[in-house]
Amino acid sequence: xxxxxxxxxxxxxxCLVTQSAAGLTIGMLLFLVxxxxxxxxxVLGLVNFAHGSFYMMGAYFALAAYGVTESFAVAxxxxxxxxxxxxxVFERFLLSRIYGQDVLMQLLxxxxxxxxxxxxxxxxxxxDFRSMGVPDSLRHPPFIIAGGVVPYFxxxxxxxxxxxxxxxxxxxGRTRFGRIVRAAAINPGMxxxxxxxxxxxxxxxxxxxxxxxxxxxxxxAPIRSVVAGAGVSILIESFIVTVIGGMGSIGxxxxxxxxxxxxxxxxxxxxxxxxEGAMFIIMALVLILRPSGLxxxxxx
Amino acid sequence: MSFTLPRRAALAGAAAITGFPRLGFTQPRQPIxxxxxxxxxxxxxxxxxxxxxxxxxxxxxxxxxxxLDGRPIELVVRDSxxxxxxxxxxxxxxxxxxxxxxxxxxxxxxxGFAVHEVVRETGTLTLHVNSETSSLTADPRQRFWxxxxxxxxxxHDSIAGxxxxxxxxxxxxxxxxxTVAPDYAYGRDTTAEFVEYLxxxxxxxxxxxxxxxxxxxxxxxxxxxxxxxxRPQAIYSCLWAxxxxxxxxxxxxxxxxANSAFFAVNMADYTTLQQIRNLPRGxxxxxxxxxxxxxxxxxxxFATEYNRRFNTFPTNWSWQSATAVRLLxxxxxxxxxxxxxxxxxxxxGMRIASPFGADGHVTMRAEDQTLVGYAIxxxxxIPADPFVENMQPSNWADIFRLEAEWKRNKGWN
Numbered sequence: 035x036x037x038x039x040x041x042x043x044x045x046x047x048x049c050l051v052t053q054s055a056a057g058l059t060i061g062m063l064l065f066l067v068x069x070x071x072x073x074x075x076x077v078l079g080l081v082n083f084a085h086g087s088f089y090m091m092g093a094y095f096a097l098a099a100y101g102v103t104e105s106f107a108v109a110x111x112x113x114x115x116x117x118x119x120x121x122x123v124f125e126r127f128l129l130s131r132i133y134g135q136d137v138l139m140q141l142l143x144x145x146x147x148x149x150x151x152x153x154x155x156x157x158x159x160x161x162d163f164r165s166m167g168v169p170d171s172l173r174h175p176p177f178i179i180a181g182g183v184v185p186y187f188x189x190x191x192x193x194x195x196x197x198x199x200x201x202x203x204x205x206x207g208r209t210r211f212g213r214i215v216r217a218a219a220i221n222p223g224m225x226x227x228x229x230x231x232x233x234x235x236x237x238x239x240x241x242x243x244x245x246x247x248x249x250x251x252x253x254x255a256p257i258r259s260v261v262a263g264a265g266v267s268i269l270i271e272s273f274i275v276t277v278i279g280g281m282g283s284i285g286x287x288x289x290x291x292x293x294x295x296x297x298x299x300x301x302x303x304x305x306x307x308x309x310e311g312a313m314f315i316i317m318a319l320v321l322i323l324r325p326s327g328l329x330x331x332x333x334x
Numbered sequence: 335m336s337f338t339l340p341r342r343a344a345l346a347g348a349a350a351i352t353g354f355p356r357l358g359f360t361q362p363r364q365p366i367x368x369x370x371x372x373x374x375x376x377x378x379x380x381x382x383x384x385x386x387x388x389x390x391x392x393x394x395x396x397x398x399x400x401x402l403d404g405r406p407i408e409l410v411v412r413d414s415x416x417x418x419x420x421x422x423x424x425x426x427x428x429x430x431x432x433x434x435x436x437x438x439x440x441x442x443x444x445x446g447f448a449v450h451e452v453v454r455e456t457g458t459l460t461l462h463v464n465s466e467t468s469s470l471t472a473d474p475r476q477r478f479w480x481x482x483x484x485x486x487x488x489x490h491d492s493i494a495g496x497x498x499x500x501x502x503x504x505x506x507x508x509x510x511x512x513t514v515a516p517d518y519a520y521g522r523d524t525t526a527e528f529v530e531y532l533x534x535x536x537x538x539x540x541x542x543x544x545x546x547x548x549x550x551x552x553x554x555x556x557x558x559x560x561x562x563x564x565r566p567q568a569i570y571s572c573l574w575a576x577x578x579x580x581x582x583x584x585x586x587x588x589x590x591x592a593n594s595a596f597f598a599v600n601m602a603d604y605t606t607l608q609q610i611r612n613l614p615r616g617x618x619x620x621x622x623x624x625x626x627x628x629x630x631x632x633x634x635x636f637a638t639e640y641n642r643r644f645n646t647f648p649t650n651w652s653w654q655s656a657t658a659v660r661l662l663x664x665x666x667x668x669x670x671x672x673x674x675x676x677x678x679x680x681x682x683g684m685r686i687a688s689p690f691g692a693d694g695h696v697t698m699r700a701e702d703q704t705l706v707g708y709a710i711x712x713x714x715x716i717p718a719d720p721f722v723e724n725m726q727p728s729n730w731a732d733i734f735r736l737e738a739e740w741k742r743n744k745g746w747n
Binding site: 039176185298302309 | 377383
């Protein structure tokens with residue numbers, strides 16, 4: 035433990051700025067993945083263990099699109115749309131058949147999808163890691179704010195993820211589609227009885243969830259290695275977020291993602307050898323004190 | 335008087351008369367199966383891929399030269415996905431089910447130690463071709479007759495790196511250092527050894543902090559901000575492959591290299607150098623594999639042949655793997671067979687001509703069954719081919735002297 039350094043950091047404006055910017059970026063990228071996971075669980079009741087694979091596919095689609103167009107905007111769009119379409123295909127042909135079934139069956143099918151997608155990227159892009167690199171147009175010196183360092187590209191990432199989060203919140207909270215989705219999460223039978231095509235709603239929700247994971251993969255592709263199996267580590271953290279935030283709660287997922295982002299960021303100063311452990315301790319505390327999670331409905 | 339002709343003799347005679355003199359006498363010779371547990375997927379898949387490729391080049395050469403009295407080598411390569419338990423399971427399966435007579439263990443250190451324990455028990459002659467953790471062969475408790483290391487070693491790189499870095503540190507007055515290294519045996523040991531020798535050569539150096547990302551960590555932001563807060567004048571890292579690429583890409587965004595000199599022992603490997611989109615100029619790196627270091631025709635030929643067959647350049651793991659096959663092939667021929675103890679006896683102390691040697695040779699040192707005499711040097715990165723310039727070769731006499739002291743201090747003589 036290096037708590038003296040942590041105390042010095044939180045009382046130093048430069049350190050606060052640097053660590054907060056890092057925490058926000060880590061947290062918002064995590065939120066994109068976790069929000070899709072929690073959305074799918076909330077509406078479809080499916081624990082999507084293959085969610086990390088859509089993150090990975092988003093990164094690969096972005097890499098491929100960037101290779102052709104050299105446009106980061108097109109790359110991100112390709113990552114989102116590609117992952118969403120892929121999600122749609124898997125939902126229609128595989129996952130829709132196991133809704134409401136035992137979690138072990140869900141685990142089995144999702145594991146199959148993970149293996150299929152991992153092998154597919156190895157066949158198409160090779161087993162070795164790939165690097166997209168930060169586009170030259172976005173490669174600028176970092177902002178220096180009160181002595182703290184905020185990378186230009188991280189600021190861009192934060193802005194994009196914040197816009198996506200706002201659109202998601204607006205879409206779920208203020209639109210007719212959002213109301214239908216929320217109603218379907220509570221009582222799908224009643225929604226169907228009102229003449230709404232629940233199959234279409236489910237497919238749309240899954241595609242949106244996969245698209246959010248794809249967005250995170252595409253956005254992080256320039257600064258992380260793109261490699262088969264990359265979804266596994268992000269999936270573990272996404273499950274921690276989902277548990278802390280409450281299964282099915284988008285707002286809870288946002289709060290939990292930021293908590294984990296800041297834990298990682300400031301933990302690296304104060305308890306660098308226990309950052310991973312701290313995340314699990316937070317999860318355990320939430321499970322003990324508020325089993326439904328920060329934003330979950332009590333009794334859920 | 336009756337005369338009986340044995341059936342086999344009759345067949346052989348008929349074959350000789352009819353122009354098929356070899357029919358009936360030559361059976362296809364049993365291949366010598368050599369198991370290769372390694373990593374073929376994930377962020378360090380290049381470790382396994384480039385090891386396998388180089389082994390195949392040398393195996394093809396060995397087989398084309400007639401193998402071992404007609405017996406070709408057959409590689410049995412399996413993917414452990416970087417999981418030590420899986421590496422151990424694969425090693426056992428290769429030995430017990432697949433009939434492998436030898437292992438060329440091409441795992442990273444974490445898996446390499448797992449394989450090491452398996453072959454300690456089975457007595458299978460094994461050459462570790464990728465594990466650089468010093469204790470694997472330096473610690474007498476880890477040593478047994480059938481395990482050899484054909485790879486560079488952390489302590490050698492650390493002495494060479496410490497010497498080089500101390501000279502740069504003196505010239506540029508770099509006293510405040512930090513380290514970033516993967517959190518497993520190789521990262522911990524190699525960093526400790528580098529720091530020890532940096533301070534040995536330059537006692538005024540202070541290491542003011544460290545950070546230990548886990549192996550294959552997807553995001554290094556937290557580690558980079560920690561380094562950034564420490565405001566070091568210089569940073570040492572033994573991150574490698576995809577981990578190093580990701581770290582450098584992210585650290586560049588924070589402007590880390592504008593404020594701190596960067597010493598990355600594992601940077602100068604083509605797969606790493608070519609994957610970094612904006613390779614910073616002036617990173618200090620140890621040689622991993624460079625086609626012009628040593629600058630001899632044999633080394634360039636190896637790179638050219640590798641490039642012709644696989645459309646990419648070799649890695650550090652490639653030259654080590656190629657050397658391992660050469661050593662094993664020669665030891666088998668010298669021993670006249672594949673009896674493990676006889677081959678092991680030939681390997682111990684073997685010296686062969688090699689384009690990867692500092693003086694044109696490498697030696698399998700008998701006392702600790704590890705490779706010595708390979709080319710070691712440090713230089714400075716530039717963004718284009720040859721990627722590293724001003725390579726300064728290290729002196730093996732100094733390395734041997736300090737390594738012996740290091741072992742004495744650890745009680746490992």
